[in-house]
Amino acid sequence: MFIHWTLDSQLGLEISHSMVGASEDYLKRYVEELPKSFNPYKFNPADWARLAKLAGMKYVVFTSKHHNGFAMFRTATTPFNIMRTPFGRDISGELISAFRNAGLAPGFYFSPDDFWWLRENRIPLQRHIPAVSPENNPGLLKHDQAQVREIMTNYGDIDIMFFDGPWNGLRELAWEINPKTVVTRGGIATPEQFVPGVALDGPWESCITMGNSWPYKPTNENYKSGTELISLLVETRAKGGNLLLNVGPTGDGEIPEEQRRRLEEIALWMFVNGEAIYGVRPWVVTNEKGVWFTRKKGTNTVYAIVKEKERWKYGEWKEIALKSVKATPNTRISVLGQNDEVLEYQPTVKPKSSFRQQGDTLILRAMHAQRLYTNRQWPNPIVIKLENVEAALEPPKIETTTNFAANLISLGGAASVDVFFEYQDVTGFDLTERPSNWIALPKQTVSKPGTVQTKAPALQPGHQYEFRPVVEHPLLQLYGPTKSFRAAN
Numbered sequence: 001m002f003i004h005w006t007l008d009s010q011l012g013l014e015i016s017h018s019m020v021g022a023s024e025d026y027l028k029r030y031v032e033e034l035p036k037s038f039n040p041y042k043f044n045p046a047d048w049a050r051l052a053k054l055a056g057m058k059y060v061v062f063t064s065k066h067h068n069g070f071a072m073f074r075t076a077t078t079p080f081n082i083m084r085t086p087f088g089r090d091i092s093g094e095l096i097s098a099f100r101n102a103g104l105a106p107g108f109y110f111s112p113d114d115f116w117w118l119r120e121n122r123i124p125l126q127r128h129i130p131a132v133s134p135e136n137n138p139g140l141l142k143h144d145q146a147q148v149r150e151i152m153t154n155y156g157d158i159d160i161m162f163f164d165g166p167w168n169g170l171r172e173l174a175w176e177i178n179p180k181t182v183v184t185r186g187g188i189a190t191p192e193q194f195v196p197g198v199a200l201d202g203p204w205e206s207c208i209t210m211g212n213s214w215p216y217k218p219t220n221e222n223y224k225s226g227t228e229l230i231s232l233l234v235e236t237r238a239k240g241g242n243l244l245l246n247v248g249p250t251g252d253g254e255i256p257e258e259q260r261r262r263l264e265e266i267a268l269w270m271f272v273n274g275e276a277i278y279g280v281r282p283w284v285v286t287n288e289k290g291v292w293f294t295r296k297k298g299t300n301t302v303y304a305i306v307k308e309k310e311r312w313k314y315g316e317w318k319e320i321a322l323k324s325v326k327a328t329p330n331t332r333i334s335v336l337g338q339n340d341e342v343l344e345y346q347p348t349v350k351p352k353s354s355f356r357q358q359g360d361t362l363i364l365r366a367m368h369a370q371r372l373y374t375n376r377q378w379p380n381p382i383v384i385k386l387e388n389v390e391a392a393l394e395p396p397k398i399e400t401t402t403n404f405a406a407n408l409i410s411l412g413g414a415a416s417v418d419v420f421f422e423y424q425d426v427t428g429f430d431l432t433e434r435p436s437n438w439i440a441l442p443k444q445t446v447s448k449p450g451t452v453q454t455k456a457p458a459l460q461p462g463h464q465y466e467f468r469p470v471v472e473h474p475l476l477q478l479y480g481p482t483k484s485f486r487a488a489n
Contacts, residue, residue, distance in 0.1 A: 001052040002109070002207060002246035003062045003095075004214040006070050007038040007085070010251030015215040016068035019115045020125045027119060031080060035070075039086035040253025045098035048247075048255060052104060055263045056270030056277065059105035061162050061184070061244060064092050064151050066109075067127065069116025074154070077146050080116045096155045107160025107184075108151050112144050112170060128430075133166050141169055152177045160184060190244075192433040195232060197468060197479030199239040199282050206236050207244045210259050216248040223258055226265030227379050233266070234305050234381060237277050237294050238286045265380075268372065272337035273383045276303035284391045285324045285476050292381075293324070300328075300388050303336075304364065307381035312368045314376035315343055320364040320384070323475040326392035327357040335366050336383040343369045353384070360392060396471045398452075398480040405453035406469035406480050408446055414474050416447040421454050423467040426484065434466070443472070459487040 004015055008030070019027060052060060065071050071081035073092035082091050096106040112134050115125045121139065126132050134141035148170050152158050160182050161174045167186035174181050184190055189204040196204070210229065211221040224232075229245065236243040245266075247259050255263075270277065276294050283293035283302055290308030295301065302325055312318055333353045334340055343349040351367035364384055372378045396412035404421050411417050422438040429435060441454050452469065459465060465487060469480035 001048075001055075001057045001060045001104075002244045003048075003060065003249065004066070004109075004246055005063055005249045006066050006068060006072060006215070007034045008068065009216045009249060010034065010038060012216060012218040014213065015063075015248075016066045016111075016115065019068055020127070022125075027125075030068075031116060031119070035080070035085045037086070038082075038251065040091075040249070040251060041087070043087075043091065043094075043249075043253030045095040046102070048095070049099045049102035049104060051255065051260065051263050051267075052099070053102050054267040056267065056274055057104060057245070059107050059160055060095070060099045061107040061109050061160055062092065062095055064108040064110050065114070065147060067111045067113045067115055067165075069114040071147065073151055075147060075150055077143055077150070078116060092151065093155055096158075100156070105159040106155065106157075107162065107182075108158055109162040109164060110144075110148060110151065110170070112140075112163060112165040112167065114140060114143065117143055127165070134170075135166055135168060144170055145173055148173055149177065152181070157181075161186070162190070184244075192430065194434045194436050195235050195241070196239060196482070198481065199286070200241070203242075204240070205242040205244050206232075207246065208232055209246045209248075210262055214246055214248060216250045216256060218250075221258075223262070226262045226269075229262055230266060230269050230380050231307055233277065234292050234307060235286070237280060238282060238292045238305070240282045269380050272370070272372070273305075273381070275336060275385070276305055276383045283324065284393065285395050285478070288322055288324060288476055291320060291322065300390065302386045302389050304384040304386060305381050306384065311377070311379050312382050314368050314371060314378065315346070315349070317365065317367050320366075322362045322364065322392075323360060324392055324395075325362050325386060326360075326390045327355060327362055328388050328390055330388040331355065332387040333364065333366070334385045335369070336385055338370045340369070343367065344371055355386075362389075362392070393475070395476065395478060396473050398469050398471050398478075400467075400469055400480045400483050401451070403483075403485055404441075404456050404467055405451060408449050408452050408471070410449055411446070412473050412475075416445050417474075418443045418472040419446050419452045420444065420470050420472075421467055422470055423457065423465055425460065425463055426466050427460075427463040429464075440470075461487055461489045463487050 074090040075081050100106050118125050162184045163186035171183045171186045189200050192207045195206050211223040233243045247255050279297050280294035281297050283295045292305040294303045333355050340352050343351050351369035353366040355364050397409040399407050420443040421441045424437045466482050466484045468482040
């Protein structure tokens with residue numbers, strides 16, 4: 001659970017960023033008046049922790065300090081902090097204690113950028129430019145280090161730190177205080193608002209909002225459905241990553257009802273299917289069209305997560321043909337959550353799952369036989385567990401080389417594959433955030449390994465772009481690594 005929360009949640013503002021480019025009278029009211037009205041009297045961290053645990057979350061990352069510089073913890077470093085509000089209690093301490101008591105690992109988000117400090121030192125408010133970096137402002141670095149020391153020593157062991165900005169001098173301090181602390185942003189890849197097209201090397205974590213915004217947004221919000229959020233979770237785990245799903249509490253201290261409802265929908269899905277999410281690794285392919293895969297670590301057990309667009313109806317038999325999985329003499333099949341013996345009110349129906357190996361195709365036959373909703377209209381993925389199976393293919397491999405060129409290493413056993421390139425304009429986007437507005441270039445049919453390239457499209461001079469190769473194998477589609485470049489002026 002990611003929690004974006006600070007004093008401007010009272011207004012439904014974009015968290016912190018409204019200070020950049022703001023007039024002096026706005027900044028004065030923000031810093032002096034907003035703390036006077038911040039009183040989240042409905043704050044109930046034990047309830048938040050219960051909800052997170054129910055939804056299957058394993059850790060929390062809380063915004064101890066966002067870019068605005070407002071400390072949501074007891075601090076000796078700045079008067080701009082939670083103790084100088086009508087609430088007058090250490091929110092961070094109470095939250096960390098509640099989540100730890102619920103069995104969830106405690107973690108903090110910390111922004112090295114600090115608009116309060118910049119304003120105090122008469123430096124124009126901005127991000128991602130050298131003039132405002134702690135590396136070029138010894139006073140700011142000292143300020144940040146003092147705060148990191150406070151949050152990592154005042155609340156017991158902190159398991160996770162997320163540094164949203166220049167982390168030099170801060171992550172080293174975190175590891176000095178607690179060598180076991182996992183530094184996510186600042187230590188591993190943390191793609192924001194998207195799931196990478198391919199599994200990344202090493203551990204990684206996607207940070208995703210439920211709607212469009214990180215903080216609470218009372219109006220003009222566009223929430224993803226519970227089904228869409230579950231789909232993101234499935235794709236993240238199929239590619240070997242963790243999902244850090246965000247909530248944005250209100251100014252009075254509640255998780256909004258729209259967000260609670262989605263967490264509860266995820267909770268039900270995880271209650272049934274958590275086995276396919278915990279302790280798993282990627283399979284030889286991430287998916288075959290609408291069927292996604294995870295593999296239990298250290299075993300030959302594969303979970304086929306069926307999240308096709310058309311809902312799998314209650315009481316309906318479905319046959320699923322797989323090319324990446326092969327049966328063995330010891331293969332067993334079941335549907336998570338079901339006993340495969342009873343369909344309610346239908347004593348003559350025996351919903352026993354089965355499979356057959358038909359040449360190079362493994363055909364699964366299963367029924368959705370568990371009534372999870374009153375109206376039987378369950379919209380979310382069904383998971384088929386396959387024990388003692390083998391990989392049936394080696395997927396094609398492609399590596400990105402220079403602009404709009406790639407090296408196709410293997411065709412994955414196919415006589416030919418289609419290869420094309422996608423690109424998108426990422427000018428102005430944060431390094432960890434992407435628009436996902438990919439534009440596809442024409443396909444090429446390739447029948448042997450080697451270099452594949454295409455003519456670069458017309459690009460805006462000086463704009464920053466990303467591109468990646470895409471391979472369409474007869475059985476699956478996969479992406480090569482993404483690379484970025486700046487178009488020539």
